[in-house]
Amino acid sequence: MSLDSLPTLREALEAHGLWARKSFGQHFLLDLNITRKIARLAQVGDGDHVIEVGPGPGGLTRALLETGARVTAIEKDERFAPLLQEVADASDRLTLVFGDALKADEAAIAGDQPAHLVSNLPYNVGTPLLIKWLTGPWTPRSLTLMFQREVADRITEGPGEDAYGRLGVIVQATCRAQRVMDAPARAFTPPPKVDSAVVRLEPLANRPSPERLDALQRITAAAFGQRRKMLRSSLKVLGGEDLIAAAGLDPQARAEVVPVAGFLALADAWLTRR
Ligand code: SAM
Numbered sequence: 001m002s003l004d005s006l007p008t009l010r011e012a013l014e015a016h017g018l019w020a021r022k023s024f025g026q027h028f029l030l031d032l033n034i035t036r037k038i039a040r041l042a043q044v045g046d047g048d049h050v051i052e053v054g055p056g057p058g059g060l061t062r063a064l065l066e067t068g069a070r071v072t073a074i075e076k077d078e079r080f081a082p083l084l085q086e087v088a089d090a091s092d093r094l095t096l097v098f099g100d101a102l103k104a105d106e107a108a109i110a111g112d113q114p115a116h117l118v119s120n121l122p123y124n125v126g127t128p129l130l131i132k133w134l135t136g137p138w139t140p141r142s143l144t145l146m147f148q149r150e151v152a153d154r155i156t157e158g159p160g161e162d163a164y165g166r167l168g169v170i171v172q173a174t175c176r177a178q179r180v181m182d183a184p185a186r187a188f189t190p191p192p193k194v195d196s197a198v199v200r201l202e203p204l205a206n207r208p209s210p211e212r213l214d215a216l217q218r219i220t221a222a223a224f225g226q227r228r229k230m231l232r233s234s235l236k237v238l239g240g241e242d243l244i245a246a247a248g249l250d251p252q253a254r255a256e257v258v259p260v261a262g263f264l265a266l267a268d269a270w271l272t273r274r
């Protein structure tokens with residue numbers, strides 16, 4: 001059997017008696033035009049290795065396989081095993097792993113080759129997974145990820161914009177981040193309550209060290225924990241005015257207007273003064 005001769009996604013779901021489970025954050029993309037567009041935005045093809053989290057019925061998986069890429073798909077809901085096995089039988093480039101992606105060892109999955117991450121992420125674990133991929137020991141070559149629109153804004157917006165905060169600082173300190181596609185709620189089955197967007201992230205060559213990232217997490221937690229307060233007050237316990245002066249920032253500034261470079265300077269100042 002080839003990918004072309006697989007049943008439609010709706011037929012496959014029906015044949016296996018499967019439906020979306022809320023507890024697994026399941027909202028499926030059953031329109032292959034949309035999943036093919038995501039695969040194009042991921043810029044993967046022949047010879048690439050893609051790790052996909054949460055294949056569910058396999059719409060995005062099929063589109064990724066059509067590019068010629070090799071795919072390792074990690075799915076928590078084992079009900080999908082027989083359906084996904086049919087896709088694996090149709091393509092010798094698909095490997096299935098059943099388990100929780102939060103606990104997955106991507107370095108072991110990727111081996112010593114680079115791998116790209118592509119996923120229509122489950123809403124309930126999207127942010128912790130992103131933090132794991134950006135701050136953990138293994139770094140993907142690129143990440144093309146569907147998030148709730150509000151989370152996509154938090155990832156991509158900069159200082160002075162409404163959604164700028166901790167997540168944006170951590171992401172933008174480690175990656176080039178771009179919102180590359182919007183997806184209305186009606187694109188999903190069943191439709192979620194909110195719209196979504198695809199974000200493309202390219203990890204920077206000069207990413208901060210784990211120690212600097214850890215310091216950045218501490219600084220941003222304190223600064224954005226009280227985002228309307230001036231830095232001199234929100235950062236009091238971490239060094240207050242002296243720390244802020246060492247970083248060359250205005251102690252009266254609020255976290256929401258401080259650029260990513262400012263937070264990195266604060267992290268560096270905190271590390272040298274510890
Ligand atoms: N990729 C499919 C699509 O686009 O139609 C399904 C996307 S659905 C939003 C999220 C998928 O992630 C579901 O299949 C769900 O079972 C799976 N999932 C949820 N939590 C997971 C976890 N911790 N690890 C791996 N997969 C998970």
